[in-house]
Amino acid sequence: MPLVNARDMLTKAKAGHYAVGQFNINNLEWTKAILLTAQELNSPVILGVSEGAGKYMCGYKTVVGMVNGMLEELNITVPVALHLDHGSYEGALKCIEAGFSSVMFDGSHYPIEENVEKTKELVAICNEKGLSLEAEVGSIGGEEDGVIGAGECADPEECKKIADLGVTMLAAGIGNIHGKYPENWQGLSFETLDAVQKLTGAMPLVLHGGTGIPADMIKKAIDLGVSKINVNTECQLAFAEATRKYIEAGKDQQGKGFDPRKLLAPGFEAIKATVKEKMELFGSIDKA
Ligand SMILES: [Zn+2]
Secondary structure, three states, X not given: XXXXXXXXXXXXXXXXXXXXXXXXXXXXXXXXXXXXXXXHOOOOEEEEEEHHHHHHOOOHHHHHHHHHHHHHHOOOOOOEEEEEEEEOHHHHHHHHHHOOOEEEEOOOOOOHHHHHHHHHHHHHHHHHHOOEEEEEEOOOEEEEOOEEEOOOEXXXXXXXXXXXXXXXXXXXXXXXXXXXXXXXXXXXXXXXXXXXXXXXXXXOEEEOOOOOOOHHHHHHHHXXXXXXXXXXXXXXXXXXXXXXXXXXXXXXXXXXXXXXXHHOHHHHHHHHHHHHHHHHHHOOOOOO
16 A cells, blocks of 8 residues: 555544554664554554654655555555654655655744744645644654754643644644653653643644653553654664674674674564554554
8 A cells, every 4th residue: 555644544543542653764674674563463653754864764765765665565555654753844845745645844943933834834735735744832852863852841822823724733742752761750741731632622642752651651641632652762772672682692693693684683573572562552453
């Protein structure tokens, strides 16, 4: 099945009280692991690409070519969206041009008026091309591709303002952080989430920084209207740990253990296991 935008899968998720995972990709192994797991578990999935990862993978056209090739060669029939993560305005335009099916415009660092103006322009373009658009209000904490946020809580009125522009899904800062959570983390602000959900109604809400949020908090966030959860760091940690174990066990020095297809296999399996665990937690299995 060709790429789809994220609108239908997230509308269904919101109505069905589960969430679709966005798993960020870094290379061929990542992409294949995520797509195969989604297919095996009959789950919709969103492949996330940050601007940095896009550059690393030789540009958005290369990413689109790789993903479209895999959808066909692996006979993927579950709904798959290819989504720009934390895009700049220019980055969003490039991805739309390259064939992504969904983009995020992160205008959270602009004054709200400028965020509104730029988001409005992208809503018009995405509607015309049939793409889904994610907007962000209130920056997400931690660091992602050099963008450092303080983990603030979004103003629910500002969220409504952006939601009313016609975006498909909305990321609101609710004390969540990219990367690993610090020991003294205060937890998610369900008060903020509840207030945002009440004002934005049927709009699917997005939870960034899914790595390390306790399962009960994830479940509560889904109850309060979160229908898309972004996972990135957790797959990276799982991949690194499995690869380290392989090397530390000296397996790369046994037989043809140095063959990249063998060397990268444990990391590949670790990503699959992480994606499976998340899909179980988010409730998206058999929802394709
Ligand atoms: Zn994010």
